[in-house]
Amino acid sequence: MAICGLPAVVTGFFDLNDSEQKEATDLLLKFHHLPHIIEITNDNIKYVIAHADYPGSEYLFGKEIAESELLWPVDRVQKSLNGELQQINGADYFIFGHMMFDNIQTFANQIYIDTGSPKSGRLSFYKIR
CATH class of the missing domain: 3.60.21.10 (Metallo-dependent phosphatases)
Known part of the structure; x- marks a missing residue:
């Protein structure tokens, strides 16, 4: 199952392509405001x-x-x-x-x-x- 278009199995942040890294970073930064x-x-x-x-x-x-x-x-x-x-x-x-x-x-x-x-x-x- 993928979340927000990210692959279902990710072994590390650097396995993501540039677009996926940006999306992951943006999602993580949203947690700072929760x-x-x-x-x-x-x-x-x-x-x-x-x-x-x-x-x-x-x-x-x-x-x-x-x-x-x-x-x-x-x-x-x-x-x-x-x-x-x-x-x-x-x-x-x-x-x-x-x-x-x-x-x-x-x-x-x-x-x-x-x-x-x-x-x-x-x-x-x-x-x-």
Whole structure:
């Protein structure tokens, strides 16, 4: 399956032709302007999406949070791996990446979808709608 006209299997950026490299670069630059937290409600189920974690135990829409608290923390998932599950209130599910797993993992109401595509070649998706 190709995305935006790019080939389905790409082993690296430099395997793309000039036009494809420009398109890939343009798409990546668009990510710079996206919010660090995305909230989606579907059929009365609220999902919150962030890179690595949402700090604390309660989600609040619009709360100011330092970028570093969303992009790098791994404490919660490490505790979950040790059996110490920590629910986050304020949304039904939280979807995170950053921590690589062989398969999608769920701990309490947190779903981790990073299956290490650069390393494993596997790219995972979680369908909300």
